[in-house]
Amino acid sequence: MREIVIGGAQMGPIQRADTREQVVSRMLALLDDAKRAGCNLVIFPELCLTTFFPRWYFEDQAEVDSWFETDMPNVATNPLFDRARDYGIAISLGYAELTPDGQHFNTQILTDTEARIVGKYRKIHLPGHDEYDPERSFQHLEKRYFQPGDLGFPVFRNMDALMGMLICNDRRWPEAYREMGLQGVELTMLGYNTPSGNSQNANESAELRAFHSDLSVQAGAYQNSTWVVAVAKAGDEDGHPLNGGSVIVSPDGVIMQKAHTLGDELLVHNCDMDATKFGKATVFDFKRHRRIEHYGRIASQTGVIYPDGTQG
């Protein structure tokens, strides 16, 4: 058995006026809970140091950049890294990354149990739009503020396991899980900020959106025989509700733990990395069963082309 006691640290809403220091003090409280619960690894959500700022339209680049971190760790997050090191707990957290050469990414990092950064992922599937859209009931400007990630879908050996990260919208794309499945991933960590409503369809319910989240995460886990820990930032951010529903899903695709609140809440589960082996050796033994000679379109064609050759 290779057991890792994992804490899924769902976070409640962060308001636009909240400071990084206020947020980090909440993350420290979740880390304390995790220590008491015996966790070895704690996963925090996407863009967890600030409000979900892509809902706001900015034209001033300096204002945009104020939501980004130029270093990690930094003055605001040092206390988190220090306490994680004291506790011997590995952490994963999402933040907006501004690189020294001026690139903007939606990023998630992973540390080892000594708070050294051992893995980084930059979000590849950026949802939304890049200009103000008056037709929408609220904005989702990730395509305006971020570049698509440039690191692919890397998998890292950490704590005697194979770990990878996805960010929010990535969970809806089977290709993202499979890229990591093909590297033997055993634990997939995923943070998200998912609005409770659809800005382009007032009839879509929060319940349906929560179902789509679970469906995507459970399918990704089962079809790649990997643990998936999906952690929300939830609740009402300045009048904009976000779905909660954080889950820890087994390699069989079964939800083992689920959040009950829309606030700061720690999910805890003892995850045996060896539980991934059976699925990987049988129904999802890729080496024996995949038929890549028939998958050419997946990596060569982006949109739909109908049988008569016209484009969708």
Ligand code: CDT
């Ligand atoms: N953060 C993020 O990726 N949210 C998206 C919202 C999609 S609606 C434009 C999600 O897939 O949950």
